[in-house]
Amino acid sequence: MTAGNGDGALDRESFDVAAVRERYPALADGHAYLDGAAGTQVPFSVIEAIAAAYRAGLGNLGGAFAASGRSVAIVAEARAAVADLVGGVPEGVVFGPSATALAYRIADALSRAWTPGDDIVVSRLDHDSNVRPWIQVAGRVGVTVKWAEVDLVTGELPAGQYADLVGPRTRLVAVTAASNAIGTIPDVAAIAGLAHGAGALCYVDGVHATPHVPVDVAGLGADFYTTSAYKWSGPHLAALAADPGLLETVWPDKLAPSSNAVPWRFERGTLPFADLAGLTAAVDHLATLAPGAPPASRRAGTRRDRVLASMAAVEAYEGALFARLTGGLADLDRVTMYGKAARRAPTAFFDVAGVAPRAVAEHLAARGVNVWDGDNYAYELCTALGLEPDGAVRAGLVHYNDASDVDRLIEGVADLAR
Numbered sequence: 119m120t121a122g123n124g125d126g127a128l129d130r131e132s133f134d135v136a137a138v139r140e141r142y143p144a145l146a147d148g149h150a151y152l153d154g155a156a157g158t159q160v161p162f163s164v165i166e167a168i169a170a171a172y173r174a175g176l177g178n179l180g181g182a183f184a185a186s187g188r189s190v191a192i193v194a195e196a197r198a199a200v201a202d203l204v205g206g207v208p209e210g211v212v213f214g215p216s217a218t219a220l221a222y223r224i225a226d227a228l229s230r231a232w233t234p235g236d237d238i239v240v241s242r243l244d245h246d247s248n249v250r251p252w253i254q255v256a257g258r259v260g261v262t263v264k265w266a267e268v269d270l271v272t273g274e275l276p277a278g279q280y281a282d283l284v285g286p287r288t289r290l291v292a293v294t295a296a297s298n299a300i301g302t303i304p305d306v307a308a309i310a311g312l313a314h315g316a317g318a319l320c321y322v323d324g325v326h327a328t329p330h331v332p333v334d335v336a337g338l339g340a341d342f343y344t345t346s347a348y349k350w351s352g353p354h355l356a357a358l359a360a361d362p363g364l365l366e367t368v369w370p371d372k373l374a375p376s377s378n379a380v381p382w383r384f385e386r387g388t389l390p391f392a393d394l395a396g397l398t399a400a401v402d403h404l405a406t407l408a409p410g411a412p413p414a415s416r417r418a419g420t421r422r423d424r425v426l427a428s429m430a431a432v433e434a435y436e437g438a439l440f441a442r443l444t445g446g447l448a449d450l451d452r453v454t455m456y457g458k459a460a461r462r463a464p465t466a467f468f469d470v471a472g473v474a475p476r477a478v479a480e481h482l483a484a485r486g487v488n489v490w491d492g493d494n495y496a497y498e499l500c501t502a503l504g505l506e507p508d509g510a511v512r513a514g515l516v517h518y519n520d521a522s523d524v525d526r527l528i529e530g531v532a533d534l535a536r
C-alpha cells in the first residue's frame with residue numbers, strides 16, 4: 119500500500135496494523151494511545167480534507183457564489199458518509215457539536231409530547247449523556263423514570279428486564295449500544311423490540327459502539343442513533359441518525375428564519391464545514407480497513423459495503439488484541455477488572471489494589487502509555503459498582519493499537535501490581 123497521507127489499500131491477508139499506524143501522524147511520538155475511547159487520533163487524510171476545505175474557500179450556506187456551494191456540497195457529502203457508516207439515510211442525519219448536545223436537543227423536543235404519568239426507561243450502563251438529559255426533561259414534565267439495571271458481576275444489561283420495565287405509558291427507552299467503561303454490548307435489537315412493542319421510541323447511544331463494530335441502525339431498531347466522529351478518527355463533532363419521517367414529527371426550538379426542513383431544523387446555527395469535510399474523510403478511511411482484497415475490487419461495491427467489511431475486520435482484529443490485554447491483566451494478582459459481558463467493545467476498566475486510579479494513570483503516563491482514570495461519565499455504573507468518585511482505570515483499544523501498546527500497558531501495570 120501507499121501509507122502516509124493516502125487512504126491506500128491494506129494489501130495483506132490479515133489486518134495490516136503497521137500500515138494503518140503509518141496513516142496517523144500523532145502515533146509517531148511513540149506513545150501507546152490507549153485513550154481512544156475518549157477520542158482518537160486522526161489520519162493524514164482527515165487533516166488534509168480539513169485543510170483542503172479551508173484552502174479551497176468556504177462560504178455560509180445559501181449564497182449565490184461558488185464558495186457557498188462548496189459548503190453545501192460538504193454538508194451533503196457528510197450526511198451521506200454518516201448514512202454509510204451506520205446504515206441510515208442522508209436525509210435523516212443531523213449534525214451537532216457533541217452527542218451530549220444532540221441528546222439534550224432531542225430530549226427537549228420529544229418531551230413536549232409527553233404528559234404527566236408517562237414513563238421513560240434509562241439504563242445504569244449508559245454514559246450520563248444518555249441518562250441525565252432524559253431524567254431532567256422527565257422531571258420537568260412529571261414523567262416517571264424507570265431504571266434498567268446492570269448485573270454487576272458480569273457487566274451484562276439483561277434485555278429481558280425491559281419486558282417488565284416498558285408499558286403502555288412508556289414513551290422512550292434510552293440505551294447504549296456499548297458501554298464506554300466496561301465495554302458491554304447489550305442486545306439493543308431485543309431491547310428496541312420490546313420498546314416498540316409498547317409503542318415507545320428507542321434512543322440509542324452509539325458513541326462507543328460505532329468505532330468497534332459494523333453498525334446497522336435498522337437492524338438495531340434504533341429510532342435515534344448518535345455517534346461522535348472524534349471517536350472514529352474524525353473531528354470533534356457528532357451526528358444523529360434517524361428516520362426522516364420520524365424527524366418530521368418532532369419540532370425543536372429554532373430560529374424563525376432558519377430552515378423548517380428536516381434535518382436542517384435540528385441544527386442550530388452554522389455548521390463546522392471544514393470539520394464536516396474531515397468527517398467524510400474519516401468514513402472514507404474506515405472504509406479502507408478490510409484487508410485482503412486486491413486494490414481494484416476494493417473500490418468495487420458501495421462505500422457502505424466497504425464500511426461493513428472493514429468494521430467486521432476491525433472487530434476481529436480488536437477482539438484478538440483485547441484478549442491479549444485482558445489475559446495479561448488477569449495474570450496480575452492485584453488487578454481487579456470490571457465487566458466480562460459476552461459481547462464487548464475492547465475497553466478494559468480495572469483497578470490496582472492500594473493504588474488510586476489517578477496514580478496508576480500517572481505511572482503509565484510516565485512510561486508513555488496513555489490511559490484514562492475516573493468514571494468516564496459512566497456515572498451510574500460507577501456509583502453502582504462503588505467506584506465513585508475516583509472511578510477506575512480505562513484502557514481502550516482502537517484499530518490503530520498494536521500488540522506493543524498492549525504489552526507496554528501490561529508491563530507498566532505489572533510494576534505496580536507486584
Ligand SMILES: Cc1ncc(COP(=O)(O)O)c(C=O)c1O
Pocket residue numbers: 155156215216217218219245247248294296297298323324325326346355356
Ligand atoms: C458512550 C458515550 N456516550 C456519549 C459520549 C458523549 O459524547 P460527546 O462528547 O460527543 O458528547 C461519550 C463520550 O465519551 C461516550 O463514550
